Amino acid sequence: MREMLTNINDYDLCVTEFVRIIDSLLPSSVFYRLCPELHHGGKTTSGTPVRVQLLGQEPVWMAENAYRASNLGSAGIDINFGCPAKSVNKNRGGAVLLKEPEKIYQIVKEVRSAVCPTKPVTAKVRLGWDDPTHCFEIVDAVAQAGGDEIAIHARTKVDGYKAETIKWDYIHQVKEKSSIPIIANGEVWNYQDGQACLNVTQTDALMICRGALNLPNLCNVIKRNEAHMPWHHVIQLLLKFSEFEIKGDKGLYYPNRVKQWFAYLRHEYPEAKDLFVDIRSLNKAAPIVEILQRAQALAHA
Template sequence: MRVILGPMEGVLDHLMREMLTDINDYDLCVTEFVRVVDQLLPSSVFYRLCPELRQGGKTVAGTPVRVQLLGQDPHWLAENAHRAVSLGSPGIDINFGCPAKSVNKSRGGAVLLQDPDLMYDIVKAVRAATDPRLPVTAKVRLGWDDPNHCFEIADAVAQAGADEIAVHARTKTDGYKAETIKWDYIHQLKEKMTTPIIANGEIWNYQDGQRCVAATGSDALMVCRGAINLPNLGNVVKYNQEHMRWEEVLQLLLKYSTYEIKGDKGLYYPNRIKQWFAYLRHQYPQAKALFADIRKHNKAGPIVDILQRSYAELAA
């Protein structure tokens, strides 16, 4: 079974991809979106968001990283797709699923689910502008507010030449509410079409992965939020690996701290580590107590001291 590390805007950046692919056997990563409006973006934009382009489009661990584009203009999306693959992206993913208001107001992401004809034009243009040997994929939701629209949406994307479709099994209006997951619609899509489908949504552990495969018939899964909650989720889903112990998570956090402080985002380290703890709290009770201490600080030094002290106490 293929397991893909999906995109999370502002969360799954290149440092997180490097760390998570180092400890998981992910088959593919998809970047945060490159927002395209009305111009061909300079190469520096792609390198900044996806520095893996400088190393053959792969993480240090060898996991392929596919650039994701977001926008509403078929011509400019096609132009930027061509640039991305020319820089080394092993294919292109198109974002039709982001539910953020700021994105939807500028006619990007999930708002396009209301216009399957435009989705068709976008995918067709991107497919025509890129090497046919490289995949063009799309990430969608079931619809804007009606899951039954998924059939028209998926058909438009498939007819335009998409090689694979990742389906988040909720509508835009469902947001991320757990009770709104609708895996059965992915099963219906698979029965109606031949284009491969990646199932996405509410996969938090091995059992969820197995239930999703059984419910959808898909042999490819995409994980996003769960991969931050449980850092070794990729291998948990693929191999039923034991959940990473809290002591190992602390080691990973200290390693991440070194990357962030030395890297280009050092000033943002306190916010980034707090963000990660906000996810970890859902999986690890220990993270809740530690988060109460960390959130008081806005400098890297005291936060790293807390992490090191907690790790030393566990190791003693």
């Protein structure tokens, strides 16, 4: 997905899925698997830098793995303090650490000490666990530990992803007091949302996540008010995605992954809703690709 979307958008940076760190130094193969861009200088083929993201609760092991990822070529290290998943939080990872700013400080400090000074160490957080006013202490912990920048998802963990709970104004308050760059995140789905978020938060940068799967050219829509990608171009991307995912053992997971993408595309494209009905019961790659090829022919008819 990073490969495709950076080819058609002017992204400044990508961050990987998190690498879960518990109590050991992971082999290099784990980092190459989750960040194949490490084979190419830590960049996608279009030249967009990719930063490995780590998630864990033990400062020393986080530092050891950060050092390895950095030496393998990651364009910096990002630390996930925002994941709200119960399976992660019950093992003291992700957003649960928002309750412990001192632990956040220790982790960032150890990672910053371990990684080459020329490479940024950054953090992704939420406003807090259940109280958005905790964001000030959380951001201060990252800054005091030597973090280079911080991306803030403008909800608490308890808020989940409910649209009505977005609190962009807290990011503005944090930015006014912070000594490090702040990146705003949350509920940015189109050009208007992007402009509204920048206006409220007064930040210089946005991070987009789910919206980039809803609308494949969302980055350029936000940056340049580019027209939304037409459906027939989306079909071409789906077929390109199919070529990536069917290779080797990954083909076993292709049906589930393409359905996951359709779950996002349906929010932007009515055509995706209809097409999803045709593929949702299929569990083999070939018939799904055949349906996409037919859809492509109809889109050009």
